Amino acid sequence: MNIRSQVSMVFHLDKCIGCHTCSLACKNLWTDRPGTEYMWWNNVETKPGTGYPTLYEDQEQYDGGWVLEDGKLRLKLGSKKSELINIFYNPRLPTLDDYYHPFTYRYSDLVDAPQGDDQPVARPISMITGDDMEIEAGPNWDDSMSGSGIYAANDPNLKTLTEEERRRFFELQQLVYFYLPRMCNHCLNPSCVAACPSGAIYKRGEDGIVLVSQDKCQGWRMCVSGCPYKKVYFNWNSGKAEKCILCYPRMEMGEAPACMHSCVGKIRYLGVVLYDADRIEETASKPDSELVEAQRDMLLNPFDPEVIREALKCGIDLKIVESAQKSPIYKYVKQWRMALPLHPEWRTLPMLFYVPPLLPVTATLTQEGCYEMEADFFSSLESARLPIRYMASLFSAGDEAEVIAVYRKLLAVRIFKRAETVGDISMETARHALEEARLTPEEVEGIYYMTALAGADERMVVPPFLREQAIELGVDTQDFQEQRGVGTLYWPTRGL
Numbered sequence: 347m348n349i350r351s352q353v354s355m356v357f358h359l360d361k362c363i364g365c366h367t368c369s370l371a372c373k374n375l376w377t378d379r380p381g382t383e384y385m386w387w388n389n390v391e392t393k394p395g396t397g398y399p400t401l402y403e404d405q406e407q408y409d410g411g412w413v414l415e416d417g418k419l420r421l422k423l424g425s426k427k428s429e430l431i432n433i434f435y436n437p438r439l440p441t442l443d444d445y446y447h448p449f450t451y452r453y454s455d456l457v458d459a460p461q462g463d464d465q466p467v468a469r470p471i472s473m474i475t476g477d478d479m480e481i482e483a484g485p486n487w488d489d490s491m492s493g494s495g496i497y498a499a500n501d502p503n504l505k506t507l508t509e510e511e512r513r514r515f516f517e518l519q520q521l522v523y524f525y526l527p528r529m530c531n532h533c534l535n536p537s538c539v540a541a542c543p544s545g546a547i548y549k550r551g552e553d554g555i556v557l558v559s560q561d562k563c564q565g566w567r568m569c570v571s572g573c574p575y576k577k578v579y580f581n582w583n584s585g586k587a588e589k590c591i592l593c594y595p596r597m598e599m600g601e602a603p604a605c606m607h608s609c610v611g612k613i614r615y616l617g618v619v620l621y622d623a624d625r626i627e628e629t630a631s632k633p634d635s636e637l638v639e640a641q642r643d644m645l646l647n648p649f650d651p652e653v654i655r656e657a658l659k660c661g662i663d664l665k666i667v668e669s670a671q672k673s674p675i676y677k678y679v680k681q682w683r684m685a686l687p688l689h690p691e692w693r694t695l696p697m698l699f700y701v702p703p704l705l706p707v708t709a710t711l712t713q714e715g716c717y718e719m720e721a722d723f724f725s726s727l728e729s730a731r732l733p734i735r736y737m738a739s740l741f742s743a744g745d746e747a748e749v750i751a752v753y754r755k756l757l758a759v760r761i762f763k764r765a766e767t768v769g770d771i772s773m774e775t776a777r778h779a780l781e782e783a784r785l786t787p788e789e790v791e792g793i794y795y796m797t798a799l800a801g802a803d804e805r806m807v808v809p810p811f812l813r814e815q816a817i818e819l820g821v822d823t824q825d826f827q828e829q830r831g832v833g834t835l836y837w838p839t840r841g842l
């Protein structure tokens with residue numbers, strides 16, 4: 347076993363209110379500079395919708411991530427050779443229009459306006475040229491239900507639905523949406539790293555944070571094409587690539603990343619997990635239907651004495667192991683099996699997991715036009731307003747059973763707690779729900795506590811960073827990863 351530690355995250359989508367505070371906290375801290383105007387390292391999308399940059403999920407257009415060819419993983423971008431041949435011409439990049447032309451308002455029009463009969467108006471102006479502009483798009487242009495008919499209808503995940511399902515979906519009374527906050531997944535098998543011809547992107551040895559060396563970056567932008575989540579950006583001012591750094595300077599001081607710290611809905615969980623790096627290639631090469639389970643399997647039980655022994659042998663400090671034991675990520679992903687990766691079929695092994703939103707499932711529209719809870723909770727899954735197939739396209743490479751299993755758990759927790767506290771559901775029904783969801787009452791209490799009551803230090807268990815120790819041991823360098831063979835996939839430029 348080659349045990350490594352990784353900072354990982356869970357987003358509980360039932361709790362996201364789409365307030366964008368996370369995005370603003372990140373923007374103010376890291377991308378408030380020339381060249382970064384259009385960048386949102388953290389953004390919040392409305393789903394169904396086309397996202398930011400628009401249609402980033404369409405890998406036929408962008409060729410991001412990995413594909414399996416004769417059982418072997420290869421970059422969808424093509425071989426290293428073809429990548430190098432095309433290095434001066436790369437059409438698989440989003441344009442500024444796909445992101446949006448960054449704008450602000452000429453506030454001086456308000457402040458300096460002379461006294462007059464009309465209310466002064468602040469005109470929108472380009473943040474790049476300063477010229478007046480008509481705003482036609484933005485990073486959250488299709489926020490909530492604005493423009494659903496256009497943006498939601500073009501969501502690539504809706505292709506999984508039949509014509510009839512799509513038609514029904516867009517009937518006004520059926521319209522439904524949820525928020526999907528996105529940031530770099532700090533993947534275990536990052537295609538951005540593999541796509542970089544300069545070896546400028548690397549995964550930090552001690553915590554798995556994926557970073558771009560500003561000294562080494564040559565601005566080829568292959569990482570932008572290679573990342574299927576489009577979470578690496580090109581700074582036109584510095585000529586270098588930039589991306590989410592998971593607020594490592596904050597975390598090294600014991601603080602949670604700004605987006606997590608500021609999250610209004612308290613939907614974000616953070617913690618360290620232990621995994622077996624020798625299994626990266628094997629896991630990422632599984633058929634679509636086995637990807638979620640295989641990724642879950644890679645995460646190791648931090649309470650297992652053998653895992654602890656091996657982790658210590660691999661240079662992981664006992665304090666990190668203890669932190670992994672308190673990690674809410676291990677609970678949500680592995681123990682409770684409720685958090686799923688976004689688009690696992692891109693095979694980057696993302697380390698950000700989502701609890702799919704249940705809310706649209708349980709309510710139906712009555713004749714009188716009111717929403718009410720379904721009496722038969724589990725059969726309501728079949729008639730979910732956001733079809734299970736759509737959610738499976740997002741979170742389980744099309745494996746509907748994975749999504750249904752999570753929904754059963756979410757429903758069972760609600761039923762059980764409702765029976766216990768409100769009393770309008772019998773305990774017998776509640777126990778039946780628990781059996782169906784394969785949950786124990788203790789697990790329900792644990793899930794309920796972590797979802798509804800846990801404090802900030804339980805939701806975000808920032809591991810001790812021991813940075814000096816990592817430098818002393820040499821585990822912070824790219825060379826270290828090579829020596830340890832940490833996912834040979836990280837370094838495909840070698841041996842060209």
Ligand code: SF4
Pocket residue numbers: 529530531532533536537538539556572573574575576577578589694
């Ligand atoms: S999401 Fe994954 S592939 Fe994309 S930039 Fe982050 S680590 Fe790289």
Ligand code: SF4
Pocket residue numbers: 361362363364365366367368369390525527608609610611612613
């Ligand atoms: S701050 Fe939290 S609740 Fe608000 S949009 Fe971001 S993730 Fe959602």
